[in-house]
Amino acid sequence: MTQNINLTLKVWRQNGQQDKGRFETYEVSDISTDMSFLEMLDVLNETLTLEGKEPIAFDSDCREGICGQCGSVVNGRPHGQEKKTTLCQLHMRHFKNGDTIAIEPFRARAFKVLKDLMVDRGALDKVIQSGGFISVNAGGAPDANAIPVSGEIAERAMDAAQCIGCGACVAACPNASAMLFVSANVSHLALLPQGKLEAAKRALAMVRTMDACGFGNCSNERECEAECPKGISIINIARLNREFFKAGFFSHNE
Amino acid sequence: MQLDGNIPSGPIQDKWDKHCFDLKLVNPANKRKYDIIVVGTGLAGGSAAATLAELGYNVKNFCIQDSPRRAHSIAAQGGINAAKNYQNDGDSIWRLFYDTVKGGDFRAREANVYRLAQISNNIIDQCVAQGVPFAREYGGQLANRSFGGAQVSRTFYARGQTGQQLLLGAYRSLCRQIGAGKVEMFPRRELLDVVLVQDQARGIVTRNLVTGEIEKYAADAVVLATGGYGNVFFLSTNAMNSNVTAAFRAYRKGAFFANPCFTQIHPTCIPVHGTYQSKLTLMSESLRNDGRVWVPKTPGDKRNPSEIPESDRDYYLERKYPSFGNLVPRDVASRNAKEQCDMGKGVGETGLAVYLDFADAIRRDGRDVIERKYGNLFEMYEKITGDNPYETPMMIYPAVHYTMGGLWVDYNLMTTVPGLFALGEANFSDHGANRLGASALMQGLADGYFIIPYTIGGYLAGNSLDKVSTDHPAFRESESKVKEMTDTLLSINGKRTVDDFHKELGHIMWEYCGMARNNEGLEKARGMIQELREEFWKNVRVPGLEKDVNQSLERAGRVADFLEFSELMIIDALNRQESCGGHFNEAYQTDENEARRDDENYSYVAAWESKGVGEEPVLHKEDLEFENVKLTQRSYK
Ligand SMILES: Cc1cc2nc3c(=O)[nH]c(=O)nc-3n(C[C@H](O)[C@H](O)[C@H](O)COP(=O)(O)OP(=O)(O)OC[C@H]3O[C@@H](n4cnc5c(N)ncnc54)[C@H](O)[C@@H]3O)c2cc1C
Ligand code: SF4
Ligand code: FES
Numbered sequence: 100m101t102q103n104i105n106l107t108l109k110v111w112r113q114n115g116q117q118d119k120g121r122f123e124t125y126e127v128s129d130i131s132t133d134m135s136f137l138e139m140l141d142v143l144n145e146t147l148t149l150e151g152k153e154p155i156a157f158d159s160d161c162r163e164g165i166c167g168q169c170g171s172v173v174n175g176r177p178h179g180q181e182k183k184t185t186l187c188q189l190h191m192r193h194f195k196n197g198d199t200i201a202i203e204p205f206r207a208r209a210f211k212v213l214k215d216l217m218v219d220r221g222a223l224d225k226v227i228q229s230g231g232f233i234s235v236n237a238g239g240a241p242d243a244n245a246i247p248v249s250g251e252i253a254e255r256a257m258d259a260a261q262c263i264g265c266g267a268c269v270a271a272c273p274n275a276s277a278m279l280f281v282s283a284n285v286s287h288l289a290l291l292p293q294g295k296l297e298a299a300k301r302a303l304a305m306v307r308t309m310d311a312c313g314f315g316n317c318s319n320e321r322e323c324e325a326e327c328p329k330g331i332s333i334i335n336i337a338r339l340n341r342e343f344f345k346a347g348f349f350s351h352n353e
Numbered sequence: 354m355q356l357d358g359n360i361p362s363g364p365i366q367d368k369w370d371k372h373c374f375d376l377k378l379v380n381p382a383n384k385r386k387y388d389i390i391v392v393g394t395g396l397a398g399g400s401a402a403a404t405l406a407e408l409g410y411n412v413k414n415f416c417i418q419d420s421p422r423r424a425h426s427i428a429a430q431g432g433i434n435a436a437k438n439y440q441n442d443g444d445s446i447w448r449l450f451y452d453t454v455k456g457g458d459f460r461a462r463e464a465n466v467y468r469l470a471q472i473s474n475n476i477i478d479q480c481v482a483q484g485v486p487f488a489r490e491y492g493g494q495l496a497n498r499s500f501g502g503a504q505v506s507r508t509f510y511a512r513g514q515t516g517q518q519l520l521l522g523a524y525r526s527l528c529r530q531i532g533a534g535k536v537e538m539f540p541r542r543e544l545l546d547v548v549l550v551q552d553q554a555r556g557i558v559t560r561n562l563v564t565g566e567i568e569k570y571a572a573d574a575v576v577l578a579t580g581g582y583g584n585v586f587f588l589s590t591n592a593m594n595s596n597v598t599a600a601f602r603a604y605r606k607g608a609f610f611a612n613p614c615f616t617q618i619h620p621t622c623i624p625v626h627g628t629y630q631s632k633l634t635l636m637s638e639s640l641r642n643d644g645r646v647w648v649p650k651t652p653g654d655k656r657n658p659s660e661i662p663e664s665d666r667d668y669y670l671e672r673k674y675p676s677f678g679n680l681v682p683r684d685v686a687s688r689n690a691k692e693q694c695d696m697g698k699g700v701g702e703t704g705l706a707v708y709l710d711f712a713d714a715i716r717r718d719g720r721d722v723i724e725r726k727y728g729n730l731f732e733m734y735e736k737i738t739g740d741n742p743y744e745t746p747m748m749i750y751p752a753v754h755y756t757m758g759g760l761w762v763d764y765n766l767m768t769t770v771p772g773l774f775a776l777g778e779a780n781f782s783d784h785g786a787n788r789l790g791a792s793a794l795m796q797g798l799a800d801g802y803f804i805i806p807y808t809i810g811g812y813l814a815g816n817s818l819d820k821v822s823t824d825h826p827a828f829r830e831s832e833s834k835v836k837e838m839t840d841t842l843l844s845i846n847g848k849r850t851v852d853d854f855h856k857e858l859g860h861i862m863w864e865y866c867g868m869a870r871n872n873e874g875l876e877k878a879r880g881m882i883q884e885l886r887e888e889f890w891k892n893v894r895v896p897g898l899e900k901d902v903n904q905s906l907e908r909a910g911r912v913a914d915f916l917e918f919s920e921l922m923i924i925d926a927l928n929r930q931e932s933c934g935g936h937f938n939e940a941y942q943t944d945e946n947e948a949r950r951d952d953e954n955y956s957y958v959a960a961w962e963s964k965g966v967g968e969e970p971v972l973h974k975e976d977l978e979f980e981n982v983k984l985t986q987r988s989y990k
Contacts, residue, residue: 115901141629145850160425162634166423168423188737213902214901214902221540223420224528227524228529235479236407237404237803237806238475243437243487244495247493249489250488253486253489257488260518
């Protein structure tokens, strides 16, 4: 049933990287429980604008849970408390009248805050650029059915390939590690016959870049898996480790 | 000026091969001497940037989002077509070509569509090689599903996330080239002007969305792959940042805009539920493979769907179109939903919805099978509405989804501005007046992987281009024009927010230039838009600073362009006194309420030339000639 609720929001405001930043409190009223969390922030921003104040900067694009552009920490949890849900897909029916909600940016050494809830996650792109691909140019591919892939393997590759690159796993991790993200990419490609050739080299390059970008190490805290909006499993981390050791082995023997 | 599509001569099957042979080539060693700007990192832009870099060109690639992987293409759900005929069900290049021309209600260029169908097969090969995890049969072969407007099963898919997987494939190729130093990537940038030197496109002016800095970039050619303009309606299935700004500013610089009134309303979206709503969510057309569309037989029947017996239900698509049933093309399905709701048979709180029911499919195939096919869509539906579609039928209603109109391009995908190319949804090329499902992904990737790499070479090799730098007066002029607009927007300090204007514009467009149009309404809308635009420039409030992150300012610029562009859509709709595909003028319908074309008078592409702000645009016609497909009244009975 649709209801209207009133809420107190404590929102992180930070004017660029130099600013120390602080929480500010806003009261919002008459929020329909059919709204999404970001629509609730839109409503607040409209009010702030009309009051002559600066609206809260936050990222979003698809608002369907697929682009990975949105994301903040809500009451201590990246993307909020609902399982397997991005912030844009979190709906206000999961809150109660009178709730206080704290909203802050994803925090990690490798992500800097650009403004308010907006962060720079460019380091995730850097990791992919260092090897997260299959080296094939347009034009020379064989017929698609010439490379059979069992339905089972395709499904498992697809499970890993669903990562939206949002960075919630990093924000959730006490070490701010990007292992879940990296492992999803590595496993997806390593599972497929097309990607096997470069699998070990890929894993090595990506892990090295991850370290160089300032992401921490993985110490098996499993927070990442719990907060991942796409349900990426930590089985992928085991697969990554396997590829990584293979790579280490080969590079010693070269 | 006589518009020339530069369509190669000869039989349609040979045109592209012949053209590739005739195009001048850039010597491999010389490619590195050329700089190419690609704006956009969706399927079209991402694939183009990666492929041009693989060939050896220096590429600068721009996008609005914080990463190229987030372009709006990522949201495409259902699938991508190709004429592989893996199902042995009678598909062929010729059939895909024919279906696309017919689906587009005979308003597309034959030669382009044929080429698209030819290339479709290479795309699937390329994507598989890149590691796109398409759905497979148990034996390891690729799986297919059916989409609207076709009687063969030719759609390849990756669960309900096909766009995501294809885009990530292109993104990985792009990343490889960024890593190799061949593509320089500029995320969080917005194109605000295209710069012409001696009438050729030689660069762009952008705003850095983090620092607010206005930046200038020079190149030998500029490729726009900036997506569609569905957000002119405010509510659409497009991503929040989708805009017309890049295409519209190119139009102001001399690129003709083709068929702007051809917009697609998708039949299966989650209905609107509140005034605060920021966007609409699509439920993929693939659902119509298994879902059955119905409404109660009696207007005003407010019973729960489970309480309405079979005998009181009207499966109106199956009844009216026995051979295509629930899989009629989008424009037909959308208009029919509207017609049912107009008759008072709509369901849900607002009465603006019809049912899409999976009960029969679940009974037939079991819940597991349905879950494997559509699980993520059902989940998304439940998150948004709070209803469980395994148990109760979905409620759906049409919503703005795709724009067939776009920058006019010739066979080489070049606009009327030499050196300025347009790819993907940003151009008008292949879908005529209505796009068939799973064909946009195909077109974006065809343009980027397999067409522009050839045709841009022909342009570069065929023109001697002097080096220009961003110190050229044309860049400075452009920069100051952009700054002036920013200053004005920030200084008005009126009483209404940007979104408030955008919503009002959206209402006008949906009401008068949406699913059904008539001359009187269009005339009225034109006046309303002019008034709204005038008020915008007096009364908009844009808070914040120029040299800072300023999302209100970003949106203000886009809405300012929508306010101009919407009028062009109306002008185009008024000019086209016929109905075809997504453009349905109520005065022109058959006895069975289908779109009635006027091939005698309107079998042309309407390409509009800007004469500047406040001046009437000038119409140029490119006549469409059909040598291979016979023009018929579309029928899906
Ligand atoms: C919900 C949904 C589902 C869909 N499902 C399907 C489907 O199943 N099958 C199918 O074939 N089609 C589908 N479509 C249509 C298809 O997804 C799009 O038409 C297609 O992806 C467009 O690709 P593009 O590369 O042309 O543009 P986009 O993917 O929209 O990319 C535009 C790019 O340009 C950049 N850009 C835009 N403006 C500027 C600017 N001013 N300055 C700088 N950069 C700019 C953006 O940042 C972005 O990188 C769907 C569409 C939607 C909305
Ligand atoms: S693994 Fe999950 S949490 Fe991490 S980036 Fe991918 S989708 Fe986001
Ligand atoms: S806005 Fe795209 S995932 Fe949330």
